[in-house]
Amino acid sequence: xxxxxxxxxCSICLFSCQPKADKITVLTTDASYSATLSQDxxxxxxxxxxxxxxxxxxxxxxxRYQWIHGNENNSNVFDTAISNNNxxxxxxxxxxxxxxxxxxGESIGWWSLxxxxxxxxxxxxxxxxxxxxxxxVMSLLPDKGLIxxxxxxxxxxxxxxxxxxxxxxxGDNNGQVKLWHAQTGQPIHSWQLNSRxxxxxxxxxxxxxxxxxxxxxxxxxxxxxxEKFSQLKINRRQMTFTASxxxxxxxxxxxxxxxxxxxxxxxxxxxxLKRWQVNVTKNSQNRGAVVYSVAQPTLSNVSSVSSQGLxxxxxx
Numbered sequence: 001x002x003x004x005x006x007x008x009x010c011s012i013c014l015f016s017c018q019p020k021a022d023k024i025t026v027l028t029t030d031a032s033y034s035a036t037l038s039q040d041x042x043x044x045x046x047x048x049x050x051x052x053x054x055x056x057x058x059x060x061x062x063x064r065y066q067w068i069h070g071n072e073n074n075s076n077v078f079d080t081a082i083s084n085n086n087x088x089x090x091x092x093x094x095x096x097x098x099x100x101x102x103x104x105g106e107s108i109g110w111w112s113l114x115x116x117x118x119x120x121x122x123x124x125x126x127x128x129x130x131x132x133x134x135x136x137v138m139s140l141l142p143d144k145g146l147i148x149x150x151x152x153x154x155x156x157x158x159x160x161x162x163x164x165x166x167x168x169x170x171g172d173n174n175g176q177v178k179l180w181h182a183q184t185g186q187p188i189h190s191w192q193l194n195s196r197x198x199x200x201x202x203x204x205x206x207x208x209x210x211x212x213x214x215x216x217x218x219x220x221x222x223x224x225x226x227e228k229f230s231q232l233k234i235n236r237r238q239m240t241f242t243a244s245x246x247x248x249x250x251x252x253x254x255x256x257x258x259x260x261x262x263x264x265x266x267x268x269x270x271x272x273l274k275r276w277q278v279n280v281t282k283n284s285q286n287r288g289a290v291v292y293s294v295a296q297p298t299l300s301n302v303s304s305v306s307s308q309g310l311x312x313x314x315x316x
Contacts, residue, residue, distance in 0.1 A: 019276060021312035022301070027056060028309040029281070034077060034292060035305040039084040039204075039245075041297025041313075043102070044305055045091075047077040053091050055102065058311065065105040067091065069098050079117075084163050084204060085124040092120040097130055099142055109142050119158050127165030127182060131156030137170050139182050149185045151178045158199045162206030167223065169209050171197025177211040179223055189226035193217050199241035203250045208267065210253060212241040220253065220267055230270040243304070247296035254302060256291025262304050262314075276314050278306045 027035070031049035038044070043064075044056040053067040069077045069091045079092040088108070089100045094117050099108040108126065116133035130138040137149040137156055154173035161168050161182055168182040175193040177200060180186060193213040201210040208229065212218040216239040218232035232253075243256030252273065253265045264274040278289050290307040297303060303313045 019314060021276070021279060022315050023313040024279060025058065025061065025311040026281075026309060027305070027311060028054070030309065032292075032307055032309055034080045035307075036080045036082050036089075037293040037295040037303060037305050037311070038082045038086050039295055040086070041295050041303050043082060043086055044311060045080045045082055045089055046305070046309070047080055047091065053077050053080070055089065055100075055105075064102075065100075067098075067100060067105075067107075069093055069096070079120045081120045081122045081128075083122045083124045083126070087124065088122050088126045090120045090122040090128050092117050092130065097128065097138075097140070099126055099128055099140075111140065111146075113138065118156055121159045121161045123161045123165035123182075124163045125165045127161060129159040129161050129168055129170070129182065131159040131170055135172065137168070139168065139185065141165070141183075147183075147185050149178075149180060151180060151185075151187055151190075152176060157197055158211075160200050160202040162202050163204045164206070167202060167206035169200045169202045169211075171200040171211050173197070175213055177209070179209055179221075179226075189221070189223070191219070191221060191226075193219065199244050199255075201244040201246060201253070203246040205250075208246055208250055210244055210246070212239070212244070212255070214238065214240050218255075218265075218270075220270070230268060232265055232270045233272060243291050243294045245294050245296070247302075248299065252296075254294045254296055256294045256304055256306075258288075258290045260289045260291070260306070262291055262294055262302065264302065274302075274314075274316070276302075276304075276312075278304055278312055279308065279310055281308050281310065 033047045035046040055065045076093040077091045081090040119131040128140045135152040140146040152172040177191040179189040195213045195215045262276040
């Protein structure tokens with residue numbers, strides 16, 4: 001009985017000690033399937049149930065474009081991506097990929113996919129990766145065609161690409177993480193985790209690789225040598241990542257979870273530096289919130305966007 005009371009007390013203390021967001025912006029009250037923040041925190045791309053895909057200017061708090069991925073306004077887009085230079089965006093449905101020019105709002109192209117899609121990432125030159133359920137990754141450069149990376153044997157759950165479009169990272173259902181040349185499909189390094197990979201991330205320059213699995217393992221490797229650089233000190237039986245991004249000149253890693261949490265980690269030690277909890281809207285019937293995307297727009301604050309349709313910012 002005493003242990004139960006102590007557990008309840010600690011849970012209440014932990015919840016009450018979480019710093020509240022310094023700024024909250026409502027993007028939509030509609031159901032959402034995916035959202036992405038730009039690296040500089042100026043743009044947000046969100047897929048809604050009834051109003052298509054919306055690209056928001058957060059500086060002016062207005063919708064710049066409303067895109068329709070398919071034939072109807074009801075969105076079937078479940079994953080989105082924005083290049084770090086804010087020039088390109090990608091929207092992904094289970095059977096097709098569309099790439100968009102952010103300056104003009106026009107579609108660069110639409111391609112059907114040979115297998116059920118899982119995830120998408122896009123580089124500064126519009127080079128796009130699509131992880132597929134058949135264990136392959138499509139590497140697409142709109143003006144040069146595509147190649148198919150066949151290094152996985154299980155469903156590819158998460159993909160990432162360096163800013164220059166040269167280095168790709170992918171993780172699958174079998175716990176395999178692959179680093180490879182995006183333009184040739186040639187492998188560079190391979191790592192094995194204990195269970196299904198839920199999220200991978202590459203630093204902008206491709207020098208660091210990150211992957212997390214469903215059993216609470218999070219590793220950072222040096223991309224050049226393949227050596228393990230650090231392991232996140234999670235100290236929890238399970239932690240699943242739904243968002244990740246290297247920030248502060250690769251000194252820190254920002255992550256989000258499907259349980260309303262945002263974490264900041266020190267890259268060289270794996271130490272946890274900060275924890276925040278995202279909000280749930282008062283009128284929402286769903287009391288949970290999946291963190292879709294995270295960013296550090298400046299050295300003094302971090303941001304997230306969640307399935308509640310909220311963008312939240314915290315001062316560091």
